Amino acid sequence: MKADFIIAHAFVLTMEGKGVGMVQNGAIAVKGNMILAVGPSADILSAYQADRLIDGTGKLVMPGLIDAHIHTGLSIFRGMAQDMSHWMQKGLWPFIKNTDKKDALTGSLVTIIEGIKAGTTTFCDYDHNMNDIVSHYVKTGVRARVAETINELPDDIGTLPVGDLYPFDTALGNQRLQESIRLFETWHEQGDGRITCLFGPQGADMMGTELLLEVKALAEKYDTRIHMHVAQGDREIDQMVKRYGKRTIPFLDELGYLDSRLMAVHLTEATKDETYLVAKRGASMIYCAGSIGIIDGLVPPIMDFLEAGGQAALGSDQAPGNNCNNMFNEMKFAAILNKVKRSDPKAFPAWLSLRLATIESAIAIGLDHEIGSLKKGKKADILIVNLESPTLCPVFTDPIRNIVPNLVYSARGHEVETVIIDGQFIMEENQLVTVNEKEAIREAQQAAERISRRSGQDIMAAHSDVYQMMKDGYL
Structure with missing residues (x-):
């Protein structure tokens, strides 16, 4: 049988079964955007022929990584909101106030490039201006599950004193809801089916009950999922108790929100009972280890x-406070932080982190029928990783294999040399083929300089901890 290409004589992580599904001296055959077969090299090479045969000696072949929660529209503020209290109010909102759509879009593209180069093939992007951001995903050729952020917060929310109850603007909420509907009706299943749409209420504290219920009804109408921050911080819980006299998760349970459509992000402030309730109701949890570790100093209840x-x-979350959108970074953080939290070196093993960035993530976001593992009939979202990189050398196969622990605890992302998405080569020999990386970075830098000039007074007025550290000579 004829294939378009075959990768042979590689270590292959299929992520099938209960672990990583390792095939030593394995091969994969691809035709169009589909995987034809995966198995031992001898079997694949005897059953299939291809115009292009890729020698996988010294390489690892694995499914593309999935970033289940990312805000690429915030990426222009990379590194501006860590090492501080009230990162959103003091660190982020003063910059957002002074940023136009064009500037935000330039940062978004750079973060998508960053993710691709570190092996991310599917992005669950959740932000404002998504009707514009989504064009980056079409252009770069990657897979995306996108949502427009919906809230009822006025544009000048950054001037509100910390702790005051948020004012709601129902007209703005309806406008953002209409943008979400436009996103779905314009972009769902576009880009040869790589683009799919979700609904994205920002949080139960940032919109009224009526709008929350409208979003839920729309998710049912369009038969899609809801991407939403849930119990994401003490700020949210404070707002919910002040407004409703209830914590977030019991409130959402009463609204019927806790079901299999919900992708609940963070759960940072969830109690053990609340965490169990979310799991019992069938909602999925998106854990952003690096972001919450840096901006809150906490480890969400992922193990519970x-x-x-x-x-x-x-998920990687956002660059202002996490500083990178690299899923190798997230796998490492997830494993180490939970070992520390449980005081147990056996907690959160490397294979679990890897599954949560591939097949388990695909299940959690509702795409496991297409991606997340290397299997006949699934989409060809594939990475080729150089095992001869210093960070992954040496390779042991007996008496134990060290490939997976090294991927999680040692790899930095640059070891990914080839990225294939939907059967197309998006990156080869570490070079992107669909976008101009240098031009994207240059434009983002120019945008950052414009934002910087506009934001000085607002940053000083916000009493940013990072600004004070710089004044004191620490930065």
Whole structure:
């Protein structure tokens, strides 16, 4: 049988079964955007012929990584909101106030490039201006599950004193809801089916009950999922108790929100009982280890959620406070932070982190029928990783294999040399083929300089901890 290309004589992580599904001296055959077969090299090479045969000696072939929660529209503020209290109010909102759509879009493209180069093939992007951001995904050739952020917060929310109850603007909320509907009706299943749409209420504290219920009804109408921050911080809980006299998760349960459509992001402030309730109701949890570790100094209850039988995934979140959108970074953070939290070196093993960035993530976001593992009939989203990189050398196969621990604890992302998405080569020999990386970075830098000039007074007025550290000579 004829294939378009075959990768042979590689270590292949299929992510099928209960672990990583390792095939030593394995091969994969691809035709169009589909995987024809995966198995031992001898079997694949005897059953298939291809115009292009890629020698996988010294390489690892694995499914593309899935970033289940990312805000690429915030990426222009990379590194501006860490090492501080009230990162959103003091660090982020003063910059957002002074940023136009064009500037935000330039940062978005750079972060998508960053993710691709570190092996991310599917982005669950959740932000304002998504009707514009989505064009980056079409142009770069990657897979995206996108949502327009919906809230009822006025544009000048950054001037509100910390702790005051948020004012709601229902007209703005309806406008953002209409943008979400436009996103779905314009972009769903576009880009040869790589682009799919979700609904994205920002949080139960940032919109009224009526709008929350409208979003839920629309998700049912369009038969899609809801991407939403849930119990994401003490700020949210404070707002919910002040407004409703209830914590977020019991409130959402009463609204019927806790079901299999919900992708609940963070759960940072969830109690153990609340965590178990979310898992029991069938919602998935998106865990952003690096972001929450840096901006909150906390480890969300991912282990409790998994022990309750919940379906979980990893995400990188946002660059202002996490500083990078690299899923190798997230896998490492997830494993190490939970070992420390449990005081147990056996907690959160490397294979679990890897599954939460591939097949488990695909299940959590509702795309496991297409991606997340290397299997006949699935989409050809594939990475080729150089095992001869210093960070992954040496390779042991006996008496134990060290490939997966090294991927999680040692790899930095640059070891990914080839990225294939939907059967197309998006990056070869570490070079992107669909976009001009240098031009994108240059434009983002110019945008950052414009934002900087406009934001000085607002940053000083916000009493940013990072600004004070710089004044004191620490930065």
